[in-house]
Amino acid sequence: MKIDVNEEFKNIKRYETDVLVIGAGGAGLRAAISVAEAGLHGIIVSKSLLGKAHTVMAEGGAAASLGNVDPRDNWMVHFRDTMKGGKYHNNWKMAEVFAKDAPERIRELELYGAVFDRTEQGKIKQRNFGGHKFPRLAHVGDRTGLELIRTLQDKVVHFENIDIHMETAISKLLVENGEVTGAFGYDRQSGDLLLFEAKSVILATGGFGKTFRITSNSWELTGDGEAMLYNEGGELTDMEFIQFHPTGMVYPNSVKGTLVTEGVRGEGGILRNSEGKRFMFNYVPEMFKDDYATTEEEADKWITGDPNARRPPELLTRDVVSKAIRSEVKAGRGSPHGGAFLDIASRRTPEEIKKALPSMYHQFKKLAKLDITKEPMEVGPTAHYAMGGIKVDGVTQETNIKGIFAAGEVGAGLHGANRLGGNSLTDLLVFGKIAGDYAAKRAKETTLKKPSEQKIKEAIEVTLEPFKDGNDINPYEIHAELREKMEEYAGIVRDEQGMKKGLDVLYEFLERSKHVKASGDSRMYNSSWHQSLDVKHMVITGIILTTAALQRKESRGAHTREDFPKPVDDLIKVLYVISKGPDGKPIVKEELYDDLPADLQKAMEEGEDA
Amino acid sequence: MPEKIDIYSGATLDSKIDLSIQRGSKNSEVKMEKYTVEYDKTEVVLDLVHRVQAEFAPDLAVRWNCKAGKCGSCSAEVNGSPKLMCMTKMSDYTNAKSMEIRPMRTFPLIKDLVTDVSWNFEKNKQIKPFKPPTGVKELTMYQQHVDRIQEYRKCIECFLCQDTCHVLRTHEEFNQYAGPRFMIRLATLEFHPEDQEDRIGEIKNTFGVNMCNITKCCQEVCPEEIHITDNGIIPLKERVADNFYDPLMMAVSWIKRLL
Ligand SMILES: Cc1cc2nc3c(=O)[nH]c(=O)nc-3n(C[C@H](O)[C@H](O)[C@H](O)COP(=O)(O)OP(=O)(O)OC[C@H]3O[C@@H](n4cnc5c(N)ncnc54)[C@H](O)[C@@H]3O)c2cc1C
Ligand code: SF4
Ligand code: SF4
Ligand code: FES
Numbered sequence: 103m104k105i106d107v108n109e110e111f112k113n114i115k116r117y118e119t120d121v122l123v124i125g126a127g128g129a130g131l132r133a134a135i136s137v138a139e140a141g142l143h144g145i146i147v148s149k150s151l152l153g154k155a156h157t158v159m160a161e162g163g164a165a166a167s168l169g170n171v172d173p174r175d176n177w178m179v180h181f182r183d184t185m186k187g188g189k190y191h192n193n194w195k196m197a198e199v200f201a202k203d204a205p206e207r208i209r210e211l212e213l214y215g216a217v218f219d220r221t222e223q224g225k226i227k228q229r230n231f232g233g234h235k236f237p238r239l240a241h242v243g244d245r246t247g248l249e250l251i252r253t254l255q256d257k258v259v260h261f262e263n264i265d266i267h268m269e270t271a272i273s274k275l276l277v278e279n280g281e282v283t284g285a286f287g288y289d290r291q292s293g294d295l296l297l298f299e300a301k302s303v304i305l306a307t308g309g310f311g312k313t314f315r316i317t318s319n320s321w322e323l324t325g326d327g328e329a330m331l332y333n334e335g336g337e338l339t340d341m342e343f344i345q346f347h348p349t350g351m352v353y354p355n356s357v358k359g360t361l362v363t364e365g366v367r368g369e370g371g372i373l374r375n376s377e378g379k380r381f382m383f384n385y386v387p388e389m390f391k392d393d394y395a396t397t398e399e400e401a402d403k404w405i406t407g408d409p410n411a412r413r414p415p416e417l418l419t420r421d422v423v424s425k426a427i428r429s430e431v432k433a434g435r436g437s438p439h440g441g442a443f444l445d446i447a448s449r450r451t452p453e454e455i456k457k458a459l460p461s462m463y464h465q466f467k468k469l470a471k472l473d474i475t476k477e478p479m480e481v482g483p484t485a486h487y488a489m490g491g492i493k494v495d496g497v498t499q500e501t502n503i504k505g506i507f508a509a510g511e512v513g514a515g516l517h518g519a520n521r522l523g524g525n526s527l528t529d530l531l532v533f534g535k536i537a538g539d540y541a542a543k544r545a546k547e548t549t550l551k552k553p554s555e556q557k558i559k560e561a562i563e564v565t566l567e568p569f570k571d572g573n574d575i576n577p578y579e580i581h582a583e584l585r586e587k588m589e590e591y592a593g594i595v596r597d598e599q600g601m602k603k604g605l606d607v608l609y610e611f612l613e614r615s616k617h618v619k620a621s622g623d624s625r626m627y628n629s630s631w632h633q634s635l636d637v638k639h640m641v642i643t644g645i646i647l648t649t650a651a652l653q654r655k656e657s658r659g660a661h662t663r664e665d666f667p668k669p670v671d672d673l674i675k676v677l678y679v680i681s682k683g684p685d686g687k688p689i690v691k692e693e694l695y696d697d698l699p700a701d702l703q704k705a706m707e708e709g710e711d712a
Numbered sequence: 713m714p715e716k717i718d719i720y721s722g723a724t725l726d727s728k729i730d731l732s733i734q735r736g737s738k739n740s741e742v743k744m745e746k747y748t749v750e751y752d753k754t755e756v757v758l759d760l761v762h763r764v765q766a767e768f769a770p771d772l773a774v775r776w777n778c779k780a781g782k783c784g785s786c787s788a789e790v791n792g793s794p795k796l797m798c799m800t801k802m803s804d805y806t807n808a809k810s811m812e813i814r815p816m817r818t819f820p821l822i823k824d825l826v827t828d829v830s831w832n833f834e835k836n837k838q839i840k841p842f843k844p845p846t847g848v849k850e851l852t853m854y855q856q857h858v859d860r861i862q863e864y865r866k867c868i869e870c871f872l873c874q875d876t877c878h879v880l881r882t883h884e885e886f887n888q889y890a891g892p893r894f895m896i897r898l899a900t901l902e903f904h905p906e907d908q909e910d911r912i913g914e915i916k917n918t919f920g921v922n923m924c925n926i927t928k929c930c931q932e933v934c935p936e937e938i939h940i941t942d943n944g945i946i947p948l949k950e951r952v953a954d955n956f957y958d959p960l961m962m963a964v965s966w967i968k969r970l971l
Contacts, residue, residue: 150785212851220858223852242865320783321779464781469756576766578765627823
C-alpha cells in the first residue's frame with residue numbers, strides 16, 4: 103500500500119485533554135480517579151475493552167498491613183518484607199510510601215464497592231503469601247484481580263469528566279523540547295488515526311511478559327510503554343529483573359505457563375519431587391534461615407496458625423522457589439512433564455479447596471482434566487512480572503521527560519530485584535493514585551502545548567510502517583522466534599556468552615522487524631497490523647533487557663548468572679539506567695541509590711523484630 | 713510426513729480439522745472461509761484460531777487477552793454454541809472432521825469474529841453505582857452475608873448470556889431489557905449489605921426485569937457457572953414485586969429516596 107502522509111494528516115481525529123492515561127489496568131484506572139477528583143478532564147485509552155486488561159488475571163490478593171488476621175502486622179513489617187524480598191535493591195522512598203499508604207488504598211476500594219472475603223469479625227480477610235511475615239493479602243478467593251478491576255471500572259465510568267477510548271492503541275509518544283505534548287495512536291476497530299493532545303500523560307501500560315515463550319501474561323504485555331518512552335529519550339532501569347513465577351502449568355502444552363496462584367501454597371500446598379520428597383527444605387538461603395521452618399512438623403504447625411512456628415519453605419520468595427524447581431528438574435527429579443508436584447489435595451478437604459481456590463479447581467478440571475482436590479498438580483517456572491521498567495521520581499512518579507508519568511508494572515523501583523506476591527496489585531493503587539495526583543497538579547500549572555506538524559507526520563509514518571510496500575516478515579512468526587530466543591539467552595539463568603549471542607540475534611530481529619507486514623486491504627480490526635507494532639516494541643524491550651542483564655555481573659533476586667553466581671555487596675545500590683544512544687543503541691549509565699536514612703533503618707529493624 | 717510442531721507452544725500437531733470461520737466486516741461481504749488446520753488434541757479452539765492467523769489469514773480479527781478463561785474476551789459461537797474459545801478443548805470434539813466458528817450473533821458485526829459490544833458498556837453506565845453509608849472508613853460485613861453477591865461478582869463480562877437470551881437475541885428488545893448480565897450486576901448492588909442506594913424503580917422500568925421469563929438459557933452458557941436466573945433474577949423479581957405491591961415496602965422505599 104502507498105502511504106500518503108499528507109492525506110492521512112488531514113483525516114486524523116483529534117482530541118484534547120488535561121491528562122491522558124494510557125492503559126486501563128489497575129494503575130491506569132486508579133490514576134484516572136485522581137484526575138477526575140482533581141476536577142480535571144481525563145482520557146483513558148486501552149488496547150482492549152474495559153475490564154479486560156491483564157490486571158483481571160491477578161489471583162492471590164493485594165498486600166496491605168491491615169492487621170485484620172494478625173494484629174502484629176504494621177507498615178514497618180511490610181516495608182521490611184518488601185525490601186528484603188527485593189534483596190535491598192528497592193527504591194526505598196517508594197517502598198516507604200507504599201507500605202504506609204497500602205491499608206488506606208485497600209479500604210477505599212471497599213467503599214467503591216469491592217467485596218473481599220471476610221474474617222469472623224466481619225473485616226477484610228488476609229492470606230499468607232511468600233515473603234510476607236504475616237497474613238497480609240486482601241483477597242476474593244483466587245480472583246482478586248477481577249474484583250479490583252471491576253470495582254475501579256465501575257467507579258471510573260460514572261465520572262462525567264473522564265472519557266474512555268476502548269480498543270485504542272498508542273503507537274508514539276509526542277515529545278518536543280524534552281516535554282510531552284500528547285500521544286498518537288489508532289482506533290483498532292475502525293483503523294482511524296488519532297491524536298491526543300494533553301498537558302500530562304500517564305503511562306500505565308503494564309509489563310512485557312510476552313517477550314518470553316513460557317509466560318503467565320496476557321497478549322497485551324508487549325512492553326509498549328517502555329519501548330515508546332525509550333524511543334523518545336526516556337530512561338529505563340532494572341530491566342534485568344524479570345520474575346519467573348515458580349508455579350506455572352507445565353502441561354498440557356497449550357496452557358504451558360498459565361499461572362497457578364501462590365495462594366495454593368499460602369493455603370498449605372507443598373512441593374514434592376519425583377521421589378516424593380519435600381525438597382524446599384534444602385533450598386533455604388542464608389538470609390532467610392531464621393524465618394523458615396526446618397522440619398515438616400514445624401511447617402505444618404505454622405499452617406494451623408501456631409504463632410511460634412516458622413513458615414514453610416514453600417513460601418520462600420519466588421526467585422528462590424523457581425531456582426529450586428529448576429535444580430530438581432536438572433538433577434533428574436522432575437515430574438513427567440518437567441516440573442515439580444504441587445500438592446494441596448492431601449493438605450485440605452475438597453470443600454476447603456473449592457472455596458479458597460475456585461478458579462484453580464476450575465482451570466485444572468477444564469484444561470488438564472485433573473481434579474486438584476484429589477491429585478497433585480505439575481508446575482514449573484513461568485515468566486511473570488517485570489520488576490524493571492521506566493525510571494520514575496520516587497515522590498511524583500514523573501519520568502525524565504517532563505509531563506510523562508508512569509505507574510504500575512511499567513514503572514521500576516518499588517520491587518527491587520524481586521517482587522513479593524500481592525505487592526503488585528497494591529502498587530497499582532498506591533502509585534496509580536500518586537501519578538494521577540501529580541499529573542493533575544502539573545496539568546493545572548501548565549498550558550497545552552501543540553505538537554508540531556512534523557512530529558505528527560513522523561507518528562503517522564511509525565504507525566503505518568507495517569503497511570509499506572515490500573514488507574515481507576510475518577509478525578506472528580517473528581514473535582514466536584523472538585520468544586524462543588529470549589527464553590534461551592535471557593531466561594531464568596544467564597551467562598555472558600549466551601547473552602552476547604542473544605544480543606546479536608536480537609539486533610537481527612530489530613532489522614527484520616522494520617519489515618513486518620500488515621496483511622489484507624483494510625485497516626479495520628486488522629490483527630496483523632496490531633501484532634506488527636507490538637513485535638517492534640517487544641524487540642526493543644528484549645534488547646534493553648539483555649543489555650542490562652549483561653551489565654549486572656552478580657546474581658541478585660530474579661537475575662541469576664551462571665558466571666557470577668553470588669550477590670556482590672557493592673552492587674546492592676547500583677542501578678543500571680538505560681537510554682537510547684546517538685547510534686540508536688542503548689547506553690548504560692550507572693547510578694547509586696542513597697543510603698537508607700536512619701528512621702527507615704530503624705523501621706526496618708522494628709519490622710524485623712515484630 | 714514429519715511431525716509438525718507449533719511455533720508458539722511446541723505442541724506436536726498430529727490431528728487435522730476443517731475449520732470454517734466467518735470472515736468479513738460490516739462494510740464487506742460476509743462468508744464462511746474454510747481452513748484446514750493441524751492441531752494437538754490437548755489444545756483449545758483459540759489455539760487453532762491463532763494458527764489460522766499465523767499461517768493463513770494474518771488479518772483475521774479475533775478478541776482475546778488472557779487465554780485462561782479470566783477476561784471474557786474470546787466469546788464466539790462454536791458449532792452454534794456460545795463459548796469462550798480459550799476454554800473450549802478440542803478433545804471435546806474427538807473425531808470431528810469440521811468445526812464452525814462464528815461471532816456472537818446478538819451484537820452488530822465489526823469484522824470476522826469481533827462484534828460491537830458497546831451497548832453493554834452503555835447499559836452498565838446507566839446503573840447507579842454502589843453507595844456506602846456516609847462517614848464510614850471501613851465496612852463490617854460477614855461472610856454469610858456476602859456469599860451470595862460474591863457469586864454474582866464472578867462475572868467476567870463475556871456477554872455470552874446476553875448473546876443467548878432470546879429477549880435480546882430473537883426479539884431485539886435492547887431498549888426494554890438490560891439482559892442477564894446486568895440483572896446480575898443490579899443484584900450485586902441491591903443485595904450488598906451496606907449499599908444505601910435505591911434502584912428498585914429502574915430495575916423494573918429502565919432495565920426491565922419483568923421481560924425475563926425465566927427460561928434459564930443464560931445460566932446454562934455462563935462459563936463462570938453463575939446461577940444467573942435462580943440466584944440473581946428471581947430474587948430480584950421478588951424484591952421488585954414486594955416493593956411495588958407491598959404498601960409498607962413502598963413507604964420504606966419512598967423514605968429511602970427522600971433521605
Ligand atoms: C496470572 C497472573 C496473576 C497475578 N496475580 C497477582 C496477585 O495475586 N497479586 C498481585 O499483586 N499481582 C499479581 N499479578 C501481577 C499483576 O496482575 C500485574 O502486575 C498488574 O495487574 C499490572 O497492572 P497494570 O495496571 O500495571 O497494567 P495492566 O493491567 O497490564 O494493564 C495495561 C493496560 O495498558 C494498556 N496498553 C498497553 N499498551 C498500550 C498501548 N500501546 N496503547 C494503549 N494502551 C496500552 C492495555 O490495554 C491495558 O489496558 C499477577 C499477574 C498474572 C499474570
Ligand atoms: S432466564 Fe431470563 S435472562 Fe435468562 S435467557 Fe431466559 S429470559 Fe433471558
Ligand atoms: S453472567 Fe456469566 S455469561 Fe453472563 S457475562 Fe457474566 S460471566 Fe458471562
Ligand atoms: S481469552 Fe480471556 S477468557 Fe478467553
